[in-house]
Amino acid sequence: MMDPLSLKKLNAARAARRAIALVSDLGDGRDRIVEEGNQVAGDLGAALEKAFRTGKSGVIEAEGREFFVNIHLPPPRLVVIGAVHISQAMAPMAKLAGYDIEIMDPRTAFATPERFEGVQLDAEWPEEVLKARPLDAYCALCAVTHDPKIDDYPLKAALEAKCFYVGALGSRKTHGKRVERLLAEGVPQGAIDRIAAPIGLDIGASSPAEIAVAVLAQVIQAFRKREIATRMAAV
């Protein structure tokens, strides 16, 4: 029997883009809600941690009982700052990989619907767009404009929102200057260290499309290997 309160909690968490699991004991029919970050002991806790990481639901045996774990992860959002060639290549790739991609760039010469057909595109300052659609832990942010006026604010916002991936385009020298600016604005060093820079896995990418592959691969890696809050909360 499913507790009506469990159903309400489940729907509320999903609407708020929080990861949640409904755990049903297939023996006695009772269920419980576990949110990412809740502490669960023993084999069941270990199985839940794995399920939160992979997003895979399934039947598990633990403590001599049979449970069904139904995992609900928020669909990951990939937010790209900069309507450049890399983002043009990334848009179809991200969709194929199962990511909702959205692109922001206040430079209207770049952010044209013709260059980004069928993609969520905002020709506005990221600051404005992110006020309406805030970042969260199930977002990846890639800043690829090279322009501090456009990139810096969303980078800070992504670190604050604990986005599972934060990447910034630019050489080591460019990134060095970026680190100085962020430190000056009071962003902690530990947070700044989370920025993937130079952006993308090191596959020697050269063309915009190759860089897009490298970045997307790094985003996928960050998502599949991300820290699961249940582990950190475990005793």
Add this chain to the structure above:
Amino acid sequence: MSEQFHDDPLKVAEGWMSEGRKVAVATVVETWGSAPRPVGSHLVIDQDSNFEGSVSGGCVEGAVIADALEVIDSGEPKMLEFGVADETAWRVGLSCGGRIRVYVERVG
């Protein structure tokens, strides 16, 4: 990975509950072979056989609804299994050759 929230079965179930309807939730808990709907998929049913969602893309929904009505009456959850090897295959088998286990429980 986008979700359609407006016809989301679990949202529909919550809405039905708030209207005072009796509701059962059917969930795919295991699949073997080429099952048409993934583990975790839901079909929700009310006491008048209204339903939303899918556990098989149409092959076995009729049978699941019939069992769900019993579950709504008794309150006792049921585990259902469907597949081509099933003796009822002619009536409610999965044409795709897969096999699925479906857990049906009443809400409340």
